[in-house]
Amino acid sequence: MATEVVKIVDPGEGEGHDYHSLSLWEAGEQGDLTGVRDEIAVAKCRATDGDADTTAVVIDGWTTSATQYIKIWTDPSESHRHEGVWSDSKYRLSLNTGGMIKMSTIGQDNIHLKIDGLQMSIIVDENEDYNNCIYTAYRSNNNFDISNNIFKMSVSSGYSDENRGIYLQSEGTFRIWNNIFYGIRTGSSQTDSSAAIAINSSNVTAYIYNNTVIDCDYGFNYVSGSTVVAVLKNNIAQDCTNGYNGSFSAASDYNISDLASDAPGTHSKNETTVTFVGAADFHLDSTDTAAIGAGENLYANANLAVTTDIDGEARPSSGAFCIGADEYVTAGGGTVLPIFDNYYNHMRG
Amino acid sequence: MCEIIVKAVSVTHSDPDKDRRGCYKRGYPVAVYPDGTKWGNEERLPKFVIIKIPGVPVDNAIVQKYTQMEYEDTPNEDGTYPVYRRRLWTIRWANLPAAARNRLANDGELIIKVGSYSGTYDYTWNQVKSYFRNQKTGLDETENP
Numbered sequence: 001m002a003t004e005v006v007k008i009v010d011p012g013e014g015e016g017h018d019y020h021s022l023s024l025w026e027a028g029e030q031g032d033l034t035g036v037r038d039e040i041a042v043a044k045c046r047a048t049d050g051d052a053d054t055t056a057v058v059i060d061g062w063t064t065s066a067t068q069y070i071k072i073w074t075d076p077s078e079s080h081r082h083e084g085v086w087s088d089s090k091y092r093l094s095l096n097t098g099g100m101i102k103m104s105t106i107g108q109d110n111i112h113l114k115i116d117g118l119q120m121s122i123i124v125d126e127n128e129d130y131n132n133c134i135y136t137a138y139r140s141n142n143n144f145d146i147s148n149n150i151f152k153m154s155v156s157s158g159y160s161d162e163n164r165g166i167y168l169q170s171e172g173t174f175r176i177w178n179n180i181f182y183g184i185r186t187g188s189s190q191t192d193s194s195a196a197i198a199i200n201s202s203n204v205t206a207y208i209y210n211n212t213v214i215d216c217d218y219g220f221n222y223v224s225g226s227t228v229v230a231v232l233k234n235n236i237a238q239d240c241t242n243g244y245n246g247s248f249s250a251a252s253d254y255n256i257s258d259l260a261s262d263a264p265g266t267h268s269k270n271e272t273t274v275t276f277v278g279a280a281d282f283h284l285d286s287t288d289t290a291a292i293g294a295g296e297n298l299y300a301n302a303n304l305a306v307t308t309d310i311d312g313e314a315r316p317s318s319g320a321f322c323i324g325a326d327e328y329v330t331a332g333g334g335t336v337l338p339i340f341d342n343y344y345n346h347m348r349g
Numbered sequence: 350m351c352e353i354i355v356k357a358v359s360v361t362h363s364d365p366d367k368d369r370r371g372c373y374k375r376g377y378p379v380a381v382y383p384d385g386t387k388w389g390n391e392e393r394l395p396k397f398v399i400i401k402i403p404g405v406p407v408d409n410a411i412v413q414k415y416t417q418m419e420y421e422d423t424p425n426e427d428g429t430y431p432v433y434r435r436r437l438w439t440i441r442w443a444n445l446p447a448a449a450r451n452r453l454a455n456d457g458e459l460i461i462k463v464g465s466y467s468g469t470y471d472y473t474w475n476q477v478k479s480y481f482r483n484q485k486t487g488l489d490e491t492e493n494p
Contacts, residue, residue: 138431
């Protein structure tokens with residue numbers, strides 16, 4: 001059985017740190033995990049003094065397998081993980097177009113990778129295209145789990161387009177759940193082409209569950225590619241130009257859009273507004289009647305079992321899920337339907 | 350003052366194409382940090398060495414260019430450029446003077462004097478700059494930070 005080898009990434013140079021940046025970690029730990037190392041290479045990210053990790057990361061040249069993989073995360077038992085809301089004091093990858101390696105914060109090559117609990121931000125203030133938080137390009141046999149992350153962009157450049165939170169341009173299997181995306185837009189002088197999640201490759205199998213997308217050109221965009229199976233369940237798209245674009249799997253269901261004829265699935269809701277806690281806090285508000293208790297139970301889903309939400313709080317093992325990245329939890333610890341809501345004091349959405 | 354963290358060991362991949370495109374090699378500059386950086390437990394021998402250049406700011410263009418990747422000349426169909434090597438520049442490690450190689454192997458650092466710097470140093474920039482080579486052009490460094 002592979003051994004987990006944990007290294008601490010901390011731009012704040014905290015006690016016991018191994019690397020200053022995720023990029024340096026990749027340079028130092030790169031190699032064959034399947035041979036003598038027999039290893040799960042873990043980057044545990046911290047932000048001791050609140051400094052951002054500002055170096056773009058390219059993951060390449062590794063050899064991995066399903067059991068000997070790369071894991072990049074913030075440990076929820078530590079104080080460096082976001083709490084479901086963007087925080088400038090928690091670990092984050094933050095880049096400007098002018099200072100980043102072109103195109104991507106993370107580009108992967110033929111690998112098994114898990115990314116959990118990160119914050120990624122790109123400020124697009126130059127006329128550069130293809131600003132992608134996670135980008136997989138022209139490869140095959142990729143196997144990614146991307147969970148509990150917050151992706152955001154601020155696009156002030158008028159001519160920047162083709163920006164994405166996650167851009168799947170590689171063959172492989174991708175499981176994407178409990179993520180929040182917002183502000184992923186195209187510059188005002190260009191035609192909308194940006195997306196929270198975009199698929200643009202053949203031979204893709206993607207399970208995209210319980211994500212929340214706000215204020216993006218496209219929420220979920222199946223651009224092109226043959227032999228693509230993209231199953232979308234329990235997702236929210238709000239304030240997007242086009243929430244769901246393309247032919248998603250017939251198994252897709254229980255999605256929400258505020259646009260007409262948009263969300264795929266017989267139980268999905270269109271022209272439906274979700275009520276969040278605040279302008280940049282996408283936890284479900286106690287007054288919400290659209291997403292709370294309205295989703296499919298995916299606790300034991302064969303393709304992607306979702307057992308917690310973006311805050312690490314438990315999803316119900318039976319009964320309806322909430323739709324989106326947040327599971328509405330009361331002080332008592334359970335999900336409640338809105339009709340019973342007045343009987344509880346809320347911790348938060 | 351800036352400090353360049355440089356790969357001290359080569360990573361290899363069995364696929365020659367992936368090896369060239371993806372793997373860091375000994376002598377590849379990885380990142381530039383300011384003077385006084387508290388290097389992490391792994392940011393030192395045996396994986397890395399530090400080239401210290403007192404008096405040169407961390408955002409100096411000459412120093413920063415050493416961390417650029419080398420891209421192919423022909424773009425992908427979407428206009429982006431594939432990476433050809435992880436670094437455009439490399440330090441010709443094997444060609445360094447024996448004393449410099451020993452200093453790196455033993456202490457994990459070299460101090461390079463640039464300009465009016467008056468502290469202790471191992472070599473001047475003029476003595477070592479030609480060991481920085483652009484892998485695409487095959488030409489060695491001639492400029493000063």
